[in-house]
Amino acid sequence: MFLALLQAPAVAPHADTLAPVMLALAVILAAAKLGGDAAERIGQPAVLGELVVGVLIGNLSLVGIDWFQFIAANSTIEVLAQLGAVILLFEVGLESTVRDMLQVGARSLMVAVLGVVTPWALGWWVGALLLPEHSVYVHAFLGAVLTATSVGITARVLKDLGRSQSPEARIILGAAVIDDVLGLVVLAAVAAVIATADSGAALSYGALGLVLGKALLFLFGALSLGVVLSPWLFSFASRLRGSGVLLATALVFCFTLAWLASAIGLAPIVGAYAAGLILEDLHYRDFAKEERQLENLVRPISSFLVPVFFVLMGMRVDLTTLMRPDILGLAAALTVAAVLGKQACALGALGARLDWLSIGIGMIPRGVVRGERIIDAATYSAVVIMVMLTTLITPPALKWSLNKQKLR
């Protein structure tokens, strides 16, 4: 009959999009804290509990309960989850500086390159071995699927365990950034190869170089310009009247870099991490003391949004894929290739007194890449199982290896 607009909070009935989002947030936050508590009680990082509780409520429909299906289907919740990942990487970035990262830069590069090449080769080989009837494109694609580190899990485990300022954490996060650049180039290459095969034209190495060049330009441009501009920006902002100016300025900086990263095809979290690296306490010394603890201001926002990311990630795990014996063999082989492939990363850390095992384990989690056009549904399900397993293995494995290191 009547529809109250945004400006009419005092007249019912109300816009119906807010209601499901609030209910979903209430369910997610309650589930996350209960899951996190259970995980910590058995000595695991809280994030494992958030993932598992997400798997549970996401798969309740298997026993006929579909109360929570609206959560995974809500597009605002999905954006909030992604914002959660952005805030998480920004927060982790705040704990280090650009200088810290440059110190481990060469090592991160080694880890990233080894962590892309080895799993790609292993995945290609697994594909050729188990799917001989498929084309070489499918084998190459299966290899490519194993290259991309999904760094959110590892960043969160390191944070849960208070280890995000260790050199190992910096090497992993730096390698994940480089991974993303390489992944961008690999994807562009695969797309170009297929377009070339379709059209019969010659493969354009120039276009590939452009993709790589833009990504590198962004990274170096953002870091070097950011380091120069950030003190000026915060000095300007410190003269603004009103409350919450420091937090707002930091969020503007974070969202702008994350948006720029995504605009050139990189992951938004790469931009957010870069923004966190750039910002240093020194830049906002002009703010009043009670405002000056940026980490304390970002933490409540991360407590609010980060669990949305991990619970939703758990909800996206579809347990029915595990009930398909025809694909479990391929899934197991891919998972082993994914795990072992990243252990080659450790070679990048040789020669230094570093916890190379934790670096290899920290690189294990993989993300899902849609590739239905290239691989069939069964093969795709095997990839999804590999993603599920690497996601769920990492928190306990990383906690174990970090503790082992501490005991030595």
Add this chain to the structure above:
Amino acid sequence: MFLALLQAPAVAPHADTLAPVMLALAVILAAAKLGGDAAERIGQPAVLGELVVGVLIGNLSLVGIDWFQFIAANSTIEVLAQLGAVILLFEVGLESTVRDMLQVGARSLMVAVLGVVTPWALGWWVGALLLPEHSVYVHAFLGAVLTATSVGITARVLKDLGRSQSPEARIILGAAVIDDVLGLVVLAAVAAVIATADSGAALSYGALGLVLGKALLFLFGALSLGVVLSPWLFSFASRLRGSGVLLATALVFCFTLAWLASAIGLAPIVGAYAAGLILEDLHYRDFAKEERQLENLVRPISSFLVPVFFVLMGMRVDLTTLMRPDILGLAAALTVAAVLGKQACALGALGARLDWLSIGIGMIPRGVVRGERIIDAATYSAVVIMVMLTTLITPPALKWSLNKQKLR
């Protein structure tokens, strides 16, 4: 070609819904802080600056610049704005207790009833006078449009000026809650009358009673049950391991009540305010000291989301409506009726040493109610202008009256 899912933050290209949201948030936060600074420099509450800067960027398309149109069109930003209003009223509610509200309850009821009856009568009269060719339904509807207080602006001004714990603030907020219940009943009544006129059936007073009963049951049920359950809930939560448990529990409580309110047809902010009233420091004394300052944990989330609400509200103001001389007369008459009508609220505060002028001014802002089925586009535009003017008048007027009171 490939589409990276949520779980694949490390592989490009990425889901494209996050990017515009991040850019919009960066623009909104930057604009809000610049506008807030300008407002404070001329001695006005920051919220006026956020509204005006919203009006400016929302109407840049008038001079051919449509860079910011994507913000007002983004549905996630709209939900985030509404979440901002929910968090704002929760935060304001935290500053008072249920006991504080009961003390001003009778007075709030008086203020609310006078603030509904007088503007309704005035609006009806303005309609009958200026639009004699329209039906009595249109006149009644114009009156109804003037009843609903949009309390977000006033809550924010009181907060900007550090006055949200004054008795006047409590009376206004309590009256706004009762307003919302009355507004629900009025809307149900208007809908029932029209349905009755359409179908020829008798008006069902029973159905109206049910609407009122459900709303009252929610309010009294939520407040009395909440006061009993909240200490138990927080005592349980304090035994959960993991970080951010207090904030998460408080948000779960807030979102659940806000959702319940909207489920029975009330504004979500009514539920959020009730949640804030119910929670008391005592309830979470079991938490470690550094976690215990709930207000400090909620503030960064409100610094993040509340400006989204006000800048977007400003962006929704369409300045082209002001260029229609044919409707400016009606708009001016409605605005005067809206402003004067709520001054009758002051009668509800007579006999006590209260700042009755500030109470009347605090009730001025109105929301937009869609009623195209009943009134024509020109009349509707006049309503929109009335909403714009009452929204923009309130911050400076309220600041002026509160300061005047202080000087006496």
